[in-house]
Amino acid sequence: MPRLLRLAPAILLVAAAPAPPPAVPRGFFPDGAVAEAKAEREFRAIPDPTAAREAMRQLSAVPHHIGSPGGAKNAEWILARFKEWGLDAHIETFDVLFPTPKERIVELVEPVKFRAALAEPPLKEDPTSGQTALQLPTYNAYSVDGEVTAPLVYVNYGVPDDYEKLERMGVDVRGKIVIARYGGGWRGIKPKVAAEKGAVGCIIYSDPRDDGYFEGEVYPRGPFRPDQGVQRGSVADMPIYSGDPLTPGIGATKGAKRLDRKDAQTITKIPVLPISYGDAKPLLSALEGPTAPDTWRGALPITYRVGPGPAKVHLKLVFDWNLVPANDVIAKIEGSVWPDEWVVRGNHHDAWVNGAEDPVSGLVALLEEARAYGALVERGWRPRRTIVLCAWDGEEQGLLGSTEWAETHADELRARAVAYINSDSNVRGFLDAGGSHSLESVVNGSASEVEDPQKKISVLARARLRQIGNAAKPEERKAARDRAGMRIEALGSGSDFTPFLQHLGIASLNIGFGGEDDGGIYHSIYDSFAWYTHFADTDFVYARSLAQAGGTMTLRLANADILPLDFAAAAQAIAGYVKEVSDLADTRRRETEEQNLQIEENLPWAVADPRKPFVAPKAEPPVPHFDFAPLQNASDSLTAAAGAYARAFDAAFAADAPRMSPERIQALNATLRGFERSLTSEAGLPGRPWYRHFIYAPGAYTGYGVKTLPAVREALEQKRWKDVNPAAAATGAVIEKAAEQVRTAAKQLGGN
Numbered sequence: 089m090p091r092l093l094r095l096a097p098a099i100l101l102v103a104a105a106p107a108p109p110p111a112v113p114r115g116f117f118p119d120g121a122v123a124e125a126k127a128e129r130e131f132r133a134i135p136d137p138t139a140a141r142e143a144m145r146q147l148s149a150v151p152h153h154i155g156s157p158g159g160a161k162n163a164e165w166i167l168a169r170f171k172e173w174g175l176d177a178h179i180e181t182f183d184v185l186f187p188t189p190k191e192r193i194v195e196l197v198e199p200v201k202f203r204a205a206l207a208e209p210p211l212k213e214d215p216t217s218g219q220t221a222l223q224l225p226t227y228n229a230y231s232v233d234g235e236v237t238a239p240l241v242y243v244n245y246g247v248p249d250d251y252e253k254l255e256r257m258g259v260d261v262r263g264k265i266v267i268a269r270y271g272g273g274w275r276g277i278k279p280k281v282a283a284e285k286g287a288v289g290c291i292i293y294s295d296p297r298d299d300g301y302f303e304g305e306v307y308p309r310g311p312f313r314p315d316q317g318v319q320r321g322s323v324a325d326m327p328i329y330s331g332d333p334l335t336p337g338i339g340a341t342k343g344a345k346r347l348d349r350k351d352a353q354t355i356t357k358i359p360v361l362p363i364s365y366g367d368a369k370p371l372l373s374a375l376e377g378p379t380a381p382d383t384w385r386g387a388l389p390i391t392y393r394v395g396p397g398p399a400k401v402h403l404k405l406v407f408d409w410n411l412v413p414a415n416d417v418i419a420k421i422e423g424s425v426w427p428d429e430w431v432v433r434g435n436h437h438d439a440w441v442n443g444a445e446d447p448v449s450g451l452v453a454l455l456e457e458a459r460a461y462g463a464l465v466e467r468g469w470r471p472r473r474t475i476v477l478c479a480w481d482g483e484e485q486g487l488l489g490s491t492e493w494a495e496t497h498a499d500e501l502r503a504r505a506v507a508y509i510n511s512d513s514n515v516r517g518f519l520d521a522g523g524s525h526s527l528e529s530v531v532n533g534s535a536s537e538v539e540d541p542q543k544k545i546s547v548l549a550r551a552r553l554r555q556i557g558n559a560a561k562p563e564e565r566k567a568a569r570d571r572a573g574m575r576i577e578a579l580g581s582g583s584d585f586t587p588f589l590q591h592l593g594i595a596s597l598n599i600g601f602g603g604e605d606d607g608g609i610y611h612s613i614y615d616s617f618a619w620y621t622h623f624a625d626t627d628f629v630y631a632r633s634l635a636q637a638g639g640t641m642t643l644r645l646a647n648a649d650i651l652p653l654d655f656a657a658a659a660q661a662i663a664g665y666v667k668e669v670s671d672l673a674d675t676r677r678r679e680t681e682e683q684n685l686q687i688e689e690n691l692p693w694a695v696a697d698p699r700k701p702f703v704a705p706k707a708e709p710p711v712p713h714f715d716f717a718p719l720q721n722a723s724d725s726l727t728a729a730a731g732a733y734a735r736a737f738d739a740a741f742a743a744d745a746p747r748m749s750p751e752r753i754q755a756l757n758a759t760l761r762g763f764e765r766s767l768t769s770e771a772g773l774p775g776r777p778w779y780r781h782f783i784y785a786p787g788a789y790t791g792y793g794v795k796t797l798p799a800v801r802e803a804l805e806q807k808r809w810k811d812v813n814p815a816a817a818a819t820g821a822v823i824e825k826a827a828e829q830v831r832t833a834a835k836q837l838g839g840n
């Protein structure tokens with residue numbers, strides 16, 4: 089999971105009182121509501137910071153990446169805890185491709201010689217940092233093997249916009265090795281775009297401006313990245329598909345038909361390696377050529393220049409391409425009323441190295457939830473639906489364990505899964521929640537029951553006030569203030585929710601606390617128990633909050649008579665996205681007109697400094713008008729259906745309403761589970777059929793960042809004008825299908 093770029097905390101002078109939470113959770117008839125309130129109260133009293141701390145100490149004691157002895161031992165330890173707490177648990181194993189480096193060389197061969205260390209030194213203040221023999225070297229998983237020697241070019245974050253700027257500067261990366269800094273999106277985008285532009289190699293480094301000394305004191309004095317700290321990480325082309333590169337769309341079971349490695353679309357086309365800023369400095373300071381644009385400059389004490397050369401770099405990478413076991417630990421608590429309806433809750437257990445923050449800080453909350461369910465079961469309680477708890481392996485390489493499990497159990501999950509709730513790294517601060525907007529009221533209702541351990545107001549109140557404070561525009565601020573709860577964000581990718589939400593169409597959430605414990609140890613040997621207990625949620629009170637929040641959401645979904653889906657929130661979010669893409673088309677049209685006018689006026693030439701390289705921009709064909717009517721009509725249809733459903737829902741829960749029969753309830757819940765599925769299409773997104781959700785997808789050129797209405801938005805952003813109308817029609821058809829699903833649900837509820 090990425091450490092998200094966090095916005096500066098807003099200063100709030102007057103705290104507006106949020107609307108009180110509903111007295112009874114949505115979707116419960118009176119008897120159920122009483123039992124639910126009791127179960128929740130008991131549940132939330134159980135998670136314990138001390139237990140979470142002890143579990144972290146245990147699970148981060150040694151490096152535990154996929155395929156390692158430490159990883160296997162942790163999976164067994166988690167299994168033993170699940171069993172000790174009375175849960176029905178097992179380990180499910182897949183065989184996945186996991187390259188590890190045999191040889192890594194980065195050296196400057198001209199104009200001076202320098203060989204990169206490519207190693208993170210142990211620190212005496214951090215006992216586990218010295219477990220050198222067990223640590224994975226610093227590298228990017230799923231880089232192809234290769235050896236190249238070529239002039240170097242600095243490409244900023246290495247995203248498509250950066251290459252447009254390079255073109256204006258007259259710099260061509262064909263045949264060159266590019267050096268990009270971390271940040272600006274999924275790291276796998278950097279080698280992908282570099283290869284598309286003709287580069288032959290890619291180096292990624294952590295600039296001190298982004299998570300090093302520019303941000304604060306470096307480790308061990310402070311939490312930020314030291315000179316030789318390196319961010320490991322996957323560079324798979326995850327926007328094509330997640331999971332094992334050799335088994336797209338199917339589970340990586342023993343006999344599964346595997347692709348030849350050369351045919352795996354998600355392995356990079358050029359060799360790529362991450363380095364520290366200590367190693368990057370000699371390379372960058374040997375560059376000449378144009379001075380880098382202002383926004384490209386980092387915090388090294390050098391003049392950032394773009395190249396190419398005279399710095400010339402030799403990059404050599406050789407990997408062992410082994411299949412290793414991915415050990416998912418799965419526990420079930422069978423439902424007492426609807427055992428074939430599942431609420432799935434997961435967090436990964438594998439790390440790049442010791443991984444105290446990523447992922448153990450989230451995992452220990454999941455374990456405290458599991459312990460609490462076990463305690464309730466021992467007192468005679470049972471969930472009404474089945475709860476499935478999952479500790480995933482191989483998330484770091486590309487959501488391997490979760491994707492292979494979701495693909496293996498696709499039919500069961502499509503039929504049975506009510507929702508998937510994910511968490512990952514967890515630190516102090518604000519509740520972040522992203523996911524399916526149909527689950528927004530579950531998030532809000534649950535978050536209103538959990539107290540923020542520092543401010544002693546509900547985590548919902550705190551998150552809502554932060555959204556008001558962070559609003560970029562007055563209209564957004566007003567909307568945030570008018571809302572009783574918080575708005576959840578749309579999800580791109582970056583953790584294990586992707587196969588559930590975007591491949592299978594299961595309503596999903598990603599939750600966690602954050603915003604107050606920034607640092608620079610991500611994916612390094614310094615993400616350790618020592619770091620976490622000095623610089624993050626040091627007393628583990630937010631581990632308890634996450635267990636309480638995740639557990640309350642899980643319990644409400646597991647026990648509600650009628651699944652508490654919020655179609656009004658979904659319809660409102662989708663209407664907003666429809667407006668955004670239509671505004672985007674207008675903006676693109678105006679920008680193109682303006683740019684063409686400036687070219688006609690010879691403006692770019694006239695204002696350019698003649699001593700600097702200048703490449704004149706080319707005029708572009710005018711942006712056509714598009715037909716967004718299918719989108720707008722479908723969105724209106726969904727809004728109307730959501731209104732009808734809300735009226736029927738209120739009527740069904742009115743005091744004098746006749747009690748619904750169990751058969752009707754079961755049929756209605758099946759329709760409700762199908763809502764998220766109705767937002768997908770079997771054919772999938774254009775050019776990447778594994779991704780089937782037509783509302784949320786990771787951007788093909790952002791990776792973590794979401795593209796809502798991706799078929800339409802990406803056609804516009806990539807200037808594929810002829811694809812826009814068909815994409816709008818296809819997306820409109822999907823939204824219309826969802827509206828039909830809601831109308832059916834409203835009828836089943838007894839409304840009209």
Ligand SMILES: [Zn+2]
Nearest residue numbers: 089446447512
């Ligand atoms: Zn993670």
